[in-house]
Amino acid sequence: xxxxxxxxxxxxxxxxxxxxxxxxxxxxxxxxxxxxxxxxxxxxxxxxxxxxxxxxxxxxxxxxxxxxxxxxxxxxxxxxxxxxxxxxxxxxxxxxxxxxxxxxxxxxxxxxxxxxxxxxxxxxxxxxxxxxxxxxxxxxxxxxxxxxxxxxxxxxxxxxxxxxxxxxxxxxxxxxxxxxxxxxxxxxxxxxxxxxxxxxxxxxxxxxxxxxxxxx
Numbered sequence: 001x002x003x004x005x006x007x008x009x010x011x012x013x014x015x016x017x018x019x020x021x022x023x024x025x026x027x028x029x030x031x032x033x034x035x036x037x038x039x040x041x042x043x044x045x046x047x048x049x050x051x052x053x054x055x056x057x058x059x060x061x062x063x064x065x066x067x068x069x070x071x072x073x074x075x076x077x078x079x080x081x082x083x084x085x086x087x088x089x090x091x092x093x094x095x096x097x098x099x100x101x102x103x104x105x106x107x108x109x110x111x112x113x114x115x116x117x118x119x120x121x122x123x124x125x126x127x128x129x130x131x132x133x134x135x136x137x138x139x140x141x142x143x144x145x146x147x148x149x150x151x152x153x154x155x156x157x158x159x160x161x162x163x164x165x166x167x168x169x170x171x172x173x174x175x176x177x178x179x180x181x182x183x184x185x186x187x188x189x190x191x192x193x194x195x196x197x198x199x200x201x202x203x204x205x206x207x208x209x210x211x212x213x214x215x216x
Contacts, residue, residue, distance in 0.1 A: 032096025
């Protein structure tokens, strides 16, 4: 099959629109997953069983069900209960919530890896619990888990095409629509594949640079 550069040129405006949506979903979904994952991790360390148990049940349920099912639920079921979100907002919330249950485990491992002497030193200095977490524990824990969190960012990028099922036209959604309208499949899908590779590679480089900076 002959490569059609005109098809690539025609597709590029659609590609840039899809790229913006993909990066927006990735950035906002990552922020939600990082913030909510930390909240889950801290709640799971509370001494109160009636806090730990519901958090454990919810996070385990979310982690053990497919992201696709969760997206369908948020987009099609919640409106029946009076809560209607835009397609992109639903996708961002769905990705962020789903991956927060994984980043929770990453934070949990990072917190447990902080040497016991750090806890003892904070206790000896009579630091308040909030101050201990903010100034002693979390800075060390987060520094340790940056590589693992970065891996989930790339995983979220690879899952953004799932948003197409709830009418979000990210990169793959734009490519699919263009292909159906112009009967050109090879060129747009190749462009999308190359774009995913480049974004993943650039993200990995940025994460490595951040990791080296934090290790100093």
